[in-house]
Amino acid sequence: MEPILVAKNLSKKYGKVVALESANLELYPGEVLGVIGDNGAGKSTLIKVLCGAVIPDSGEILLDGKPVTFTSPIEARTLGIETVYQNLALSPALSITDNMFLGREIRQKGFMGKFLKFLDKKAMADEARKRLSELGLLTIQNINQLVETLSGGQRQGVAVARATSFGTKVVIMDEPTAALGVKESRRVLELISEVRARGIPIILISHNMPHVFEVADRIHVHRLGTRLCVIDPNKYEMSDAVAFMTGAKEPPQN
Amino acid sequence: MNKISDDISKDLKDQPKFSSDLGEKDQDHHTFDVGEQSSLKKIQHFLHGNPTIVPVIILILSVIGFGFIAGGKFFSAFNLSLIVQQVTIVGILAAAQTLIILTAGIDLSVAAMMVLASVFMGKLSVEMGIPTLPAIAVGMVSGIATGAFNGLLVTRLRLPPFIVTLGTWNIFFALVIFFTGSQSIRSSDIEINAPLLHFWGERINLGGFVFTYGAFLMIGIFVFLWFLLNKTAWGRHVYAIGDDKDAAELSGIRTDRMLVSIYAVAGLVVAIGAWVSIGRVGSVSPTSFYEGNLDSITAVVIGGTSLFGGRGTIIGSLFGALIVGVFSSGLSIAGLDVLWQRFALGCLIIIAVGIDQWIRKVSN
Numbered sequence: 076m077e078p079i080l081v082a083k084n085l086s087k088k089y090g091k092v093v094a095l096e097s098a099n100l101e102l103y104p105g106e107v108l109g110v111i112g113d114n115g116a117g118k119s120t121l122i123k124v125l126c127g128a129v130i131p132d133s134g135e136i137l138l139d140g141k142p143v144t145f146t147s148p149i150e151a152r153t154l155g156i157e158t159v160y161q162n163l164a165l166s167p168a169l170s171i172t173d174n175m176f177l178g179r180e181i182r183q184k185g186f187m188g189k190f191l192k193f194l195d196k197k198a199m200a201d202e203a204r205k206r207l208s209e210l211g212l213l214t215i216q217n218i219n220q221l222v223e224t225l226s227g228g229q230r231q232g233v234a235v236a237r238a239t240s241f242g243t244k245v246v247i248m249d250e251p252t253a254a255l256g257v258k259e260s261r262r263v264l265e266l267i268s269e270v271r272a273r274g275i276p277i278i279l280i281s282h283n284m285p286h287v288f289e290v291a292d293r294i295h296v297h298r299l300g301t302r303l304c305v306i307d308p309n310k311y312e313m314s315d316a317v318a319f320m321t322g323a324k325e326p327p328q329n
Numbered sequence: 330m331n332k333i334s335d336d337i338s339k340d341l342k343d344q345p346k347f348s349s350d351l352g353e354k355d356q357d358h359h360t361f362d363v364g365e366q367s368s369l370k371k372i373q374h375f376l377h378g379n380p381t382i383v384p385v386i387i388l389i390l391s392v393i394g395f396g397f398i399a400g401g402k403f404f405s406a407f408n409l410s411l412i413v414q415q416v417t418i419v420g421i422l423a424a425a426q427t428l429i430i431l432t433a434g435i436d437l438s439v440a441a442m443m444v445l446a447s448v449f450m451g452k453l454s455v456e457m458g459i460p461t462l463p464a465i466a467v468g469m470v471s472g473i474a475t476g477a478f479n480g481l482l483v484t485r486l487r488l489p490p491f492i493v494t495l496g497t498w499n500i501f502f503a504l505v506i507f508f509t510g511s512q513s514i515r516s517s518d519i520e521i522n523a524p525l526l527h528f529w530g531e532r533i534n535l536g537g538f539v540f541t542y543g544a545f546l547m548i549g550i551f552v553f554l555w556f557l558l559n560k561t562a563w564g565r566h567v568y569a570i571g572d573d574k575d576a577a578e579l580s581g582i583r584t585d586r587m588l589v590s591i592y593a594v595a596g597l598v599v600a601i602g603a604w605v606s607i608g609r610v611g612s613v614s615p616t617s618f619y620e621g622n623l624d625s626i627t628a629v630v631i632g633g634t635s636l637f638g639g640r641g642t643i644i645g646s647l648f649g650a651l652i653v654g655v656f657s658s659g660l661s662i663a664g665l666d667v668l669w670q671r672f673a674l675g676c677l678i679i680i681a682v683g684i685d686q687w688i689r690k691v692s693n
Contacts, residue, residue, distance in 0.1 A: 148579055149581045152581060158579075160579060162576070163576075164573075164575070164576040164579035164580060165573075165576055166568065166569040166572040166573050166576055166577065166580075166639070167572060167573070167639075168568060168571075168572040168639040168640050169565065169568055169569060169572065173565050173568075173569075174580075177565070177566075177569055177577070177580040177581070177582065178566075178577075178580045178581030178582045179581065180562035180565065182562070191560075191561075192561045192562065192563065193560050193561060194560055194561060194562060194565070196560075221378070
């Protein structure tokens with residue numbers, strides 16, 4: 076099977092600090108790839124390069140086998156790489172529907188939409204409701220509720236629904252459970268499985284080993300600015316992963 | 330080294346394992362804390378969802394209150410319509426100001442922009458003999474250009490709107506003095522050379538209520554902006570930028586371009602206000618509306634729009650302007666000195682911002 080997203084020899088330096096050194100990454104269709112690494116290992120730089128927030132000094136990114144370049148998260152997004160940021164990038168004072176379609180609004184058909192630029196609020200609300208129920212988030216009753224009235228997990232749900240709604244090829248999720256309680260984390264992990272079930276591959280960055288081990292199909296261990304190894308969560312223990320991450324144990328050769 | 334990793338692995342094993350029996354219970358969190366709200370909390374939530382209610386209540390209470398204090402004179406058709414006439418200009422400025430404040434900005438230069446646009450309209454048509462409509466068009470362009478200039482300074486130089494518009498207020502005011510040589514354009518000259526400039530000052534009598542055309546235009550501007558803010562993507566983006574600019578940028582909104590367009594639209598609204606102001610005042614005076622900046626901010630704040638951006642309604646600002654008008658009229662009919670009008674207005678501003686802060690706490 077061909078990988079959908081490939082990063083080859085990515086390097087990035089900040090002055091004398093090497094954040095990435097010939098880093099590689101492959102994401103295959105329909106999988107959840109966990110990305111773990113110690114603080115300062117360069118995993119957040121790697122992710123920022125993949126989502127367009129940081130431009131690498133060298134190296135290339137292939138999407139569907141074709142080389143792509145982007146200079147902003149918006150460009151990455153138009154190519155189909157969606158990112159769910161840790162702070163979610165939602166506007167709390169706007170409704171769920173408004174947030175889901177922010178920057179990609181649906182206009183009314185005909186004169187009202189074309190010349191008066193009126194929004195088709197009904198179409199957007201219907202679509203938003205459909206997306207949320209597909210992800211098993213129908214418990215959110217009122218689609219026009221303001222996002223700030225939602226719980227942390229529900230907000231995550233809205234952000235994920237938005238990220239998977241617009242012809243998305245890849246979803247990058249940055250620490251999606253970091254700010255959540257046990258129950259809410261549970262929901263988000265289910266959400267990740269739900270997205271995978273719909274055929275959208277996910278790159279999951281997390282510090283939470285149990286979470287990564289629960290949902291990831293493969294785990295990419297990042298260390299000292301590059302990929303140390305990729306492990307199968309069924310064949311290794313969490314303690315092994317931590318040992319690889321910290322350099323306490325030699326990685327498997329693969 | 331191996332010992333450390335063993336310790337970590339032990340810690341990891343001690344962590345609670347996630348089990349699927351949480352699955353059923355976790356539906357609870359979607360409805361939590363709804364049942365156990367105090368009535369004060371309910372009010373807070375209600376006001377949070379309906380930000381225009383506060384100014385409406387203040388307006389109704391102040392009308393009733395001044396009815397008692399000032400008596401029947403206050404309720405006369407003439408007086409009530411006079412209030413609307415008096416708030417026309419501040420109302421239009423407040424409409425423009427609302428757009429800026431919704432983006433978490435502030436515009437101290439609106440009144441100076443307006444006077445500058447009215448100077449262009451008056452100078453060109455009255456003194457340079459250019460037909461009135463093209464002269465008005467130049468005034469409109471001046472409004473859009475000065476607004477966009479503010480927007481460019483805010484976005485390109487990344488300066489706070491407060492500082493940018495404090496600067497441009499002075500710059501525009503200086504330009505007004507430069508172009509006019511501190512001379513007013515007299516009402517009688519306008520009437521002879523460019524009567525169209527007085528159009529919005531014409532009055533119609535509806536059963537004792539006397540309205541200027543300008544008052545209707547003000548209402549029209551508010552309705553138009555309401556549609557713009559609530560029915561178009563542009564309007565939603567105004568709120569999104571004021572709410573969280575970084576989030577808006579990550580959502581794909583070109584925030585800088587949007588901000589310039591918002592300042593430009595506000596400039597256009599201000600320029601329309603310039604035309605109306607010539608009809609209202611009669612003449613074009615370089616020193617008029619000196620307090621228009623702060624009055625417009627007052628109206629917006631009393632109207633329930635948050636100075637922190639992203640929250641508020643355009644219609645609230647109309648009510649805010651009317652509240653200011655009702656207070657000034659009521660207090661002066663009650664025979665109180667102008668200083669007490671200012672005193673009351675000051676209290677009103679602080680109360681309005683206090684209520685806004687309290688309502689905003691709901692989201693935490």
